[in-house]
Amino acid sequence: MRIAISFPSREMVHATWALDLAQLVAVAMADGHQMGIFNAEGTLICDQRTELAKRAVDSGASHILWLDTDMRFPPDSLKRLLAHDKAIVGANYVSKGLPVGPTARDFRDGGWWKVPTYKDSTGLQKVSAAGFGVMLVKTEVFKAMEYPWFHIGYAKENDQYTGEDVYFCIHAERAGYETFIDHDLSKEVRHTGSIEYNHELFTGWDRKAAAPALQAAD
Secondary structure: OEEEEEEEEOOOOOHHHHHHHHHHHHHHHHOOOEEEEEEEEOOOHHHHHHHHHHHHHHOOOOEEEEEOOOEEOOOOHHHHHHHOOOOEEEOOOEOOOOOOOEOOEEEEOOEEEEOOOOOOOOOEEEEOEOOOOEEEEEHHHHHHOOOOOOOOEEEOOOOEEEOHHHHHHHHHHHOOOOEEEEHHHHOOOEEEOOOEEOHHHOOOOOHHHOHHHOEOOO
16 A cells, blocks of 8 residues: 655654654555655644645555654554554544543534543544544545545634544545544554643543543533
């Protein structure tokens, strides 16, 4: 397969991310995949993701592996995501800032609900939307969706904005493509800030304490 590793950035990236990227590429090349690496530098995330998606599709890539530059991920992340053979599948990493919360979301009962990765969570779970920090998307999804693929949304009902990744997942589902999260990979992914954020910092890591923390977006 031809994989386009794509990442929006500013002028610098985390050294730990660069090391993880190098190890992931080594594993992927050993598995026989053709690799392309694409960066779009800037400050407007919708523009950057759109440019990266266009370049990946034009390159003939079968998949885009989105790896945001503030993420940590295992060397076999691509192998594990490819094995699911889903159009959109990624890691449910946590938000930066304490208390942390999961970035995956389900829309039900007229509102958005957080989807946690618990200590005992395993396998795949379908969600309404998930962050693009570690996300594998088949390029056929972009060819099937209406343009623009990425947009910052706004809901008058609760006076909140939605990110470009949530927008993408919502419109991908309207085009017939569901989003999945890999709970096992999610437990090994880190979100880098002043500390490395992970699911164990989530106050609902134990199920009995989780319920009050799960409704609504951050």
